[in-house]
Amino acid sequence: MTENHPTETLGALEAEALAAIRDAADEAALERVRVAFLGRSDGRISAILRGLGGLSPEERPAVGQEANRVKGVVSAALEERSAALSRPGASHAEDLTLPSLGPWRGGLHPVTQAIDEIWEIFRGLGFTRARGPEADTEWYNFVALNTPLDHPAADEQDTLYLADSVLLRSHTSPVQVRTMEAYEPPIRVLAPGWVYRRDAYDATHTPAFLQIEGLVVDEGVTFVDLKATLAEFARRYWGPDTQVRFRPSFFPFTEPSAEVDVKRVITLPDGSRQETDWLEIMGAGMVDPAVLENVGYDPERYTGWAFGMGPARIAMLKHGVDDLRAFFENDMRFLAQFAS
Ligand code: 2NL
Numbered sequence: 590m591t592e593n594h595p596t597e598t599l600g601a602l603e604a605e606a607l608a609a610i611r612d613a614a615d616e617a618a619l620e621r622v623r624v625a626f627l628g629r630s631d632g633r634i635s636a637i638l639r640g641l642g643g644l645s646p647e648e649r650p651a652v653g654q655e656a657n658r659v660k661g662v663v664s665a666a667l668e669e670r671s672a673a674l675s676r677p678g679a680s681h682a683e684d685l686t687l688p689s690l691g692p693w694r695g696g697l698h699p700v701t702q703a704i705d706e707i708w709e710i711f712r713g714l715g716f717t718r719a720r721g722p723e724a725d726t727e728w729y730n731f732v733a734l735n736t737p738l739d740h741p742a743a744d745e746q747d748t749l750y751l752a753d754s755v756l757l758r759s760h761t762s763p764v765q766v767r768t769m770e771a772y773e774p775p776i777r778v779l780a781p782g783w784v785y786r787r788d789a790y791d792a793t794h795t796p797a798f799l800q801i802e803g804l805v806v807d808e809g810v811t812f813v814d815l816k817a818t819l820a821e822f823a824r825r826y827w828g829p830d831t832q833v834r835f836r837p838s839f840f841p842f843t844e845p846s847a848e849v850d851v852k853r854v855i856t857l858p859d860g861s862r863q864e865t866d867w868l869e870i871m872g873a874g875m876v877d878p879a880v881l882e883n884v885g886y887d888p889e890r891y892t893g894w895a896f897g898m899g900p901a902r903i904a905m906l907k908h909g910v911d912d913l914r915a916f917f918e919n920d921m922r923f924l925a926q927f928a929s
Pocket of ligand 1: 840842871875877880894896897899
């Protein structure tokens with residue numbers, strides 16, 4: 590009897606061969622394992638099979654049977670590992686085909702985009718852009734705009750006061766008043782900015798919101814200029830087939846006053862074209878002569894027109910958003926859709 594009984598050696602060899610096969614990282618390593626165990630001249634399992642003739646007739650059948658079983662198991666394991674290694678990406682634990690997350694991309698807020706687009710159109714029509722304080726006085730916010738403090742419009746807006754006669758502006762009109770005080774006509778100015786009203790926070794109101802107002806003052810300016818300019822704006826913003834409608838309205842600072850509606854033509858996913866309902870996009874009117882007088886302009890010499898709109902409302906109409914609060918909640922799944 591040999592010190593290492595051949596069947597015990599075969600059990601150890603089988604375990605060693607299977608571990609080496611499992612650890613083989615590529616086809617070349619696997620081939621080296623095959624040669625080491627099953628190679629014709631130096632293979633360790635082949636050597637045992639070749640040595641069967643030197644065993645006693647009692648030992649020979651059992652060892653021969655076991656050696657052939659181990660050879661079969663190891664051959665099958667080699668074949669299986671070889672097939673696994675030939676599949677794409679199989680030689681690494683990491684899946685290198687998984688796409689990376691990509692860089693985090695920022696973008697302008699949809700309401701900022703609306704302001705930029707609206708500004709670009711009016712810039713092309715000869716307007717400049719102005720800013721002013723968000724905390725202002727009753728004079729600039731109401732009185733100069735022909736709105737006495739006991740007027741329902743002053744009341745209605747339920748203004749947020751900071752101190753006696755100092756308040757958070759309820760519209761950007763104070764910016765135009767300051768512009769008229771500082772410059773002589775001709776005036777063509779756009780005033781975008783935050784305004785504040787004591788309103789509920791719901792689907793159609795927020796206590797702070799962005800507004801854009803525009804003002805034109807010159808000699809010989811008429812309602813025709815107002816209609817033509819706002820219709821041109823609407824066609825440039827909403828598309829050349831857009832129709833515009835003016836409905837009579839009231840503002841203390843304009844006379845006459847109007848609400849401006851648009852009817853758009855939209856192209857559906859199937860390519861067909863469809864008219865929308867009338868959508869209200871802004872208020873406008875001829876500047877009340879009392880306002881011109883308040884800023885020291887001669888109302889016999891100058892006339893003007895003005896408008897005001899909410900870019901968030903414009904963005905809602907444009908993108909089909911039905912709740913204003915979506916613009917305030919900064920949910921990246923919402924905002925990311927507007928990052929170009
Ligand atoms: C609206 C209506 C409007 C104005 C704003 C204005 C400013 C001056 C003089 C006269 Cl300095 N008018 N601004 C005029 C008409 C309408 O806004 O619905 N805004 C959201």
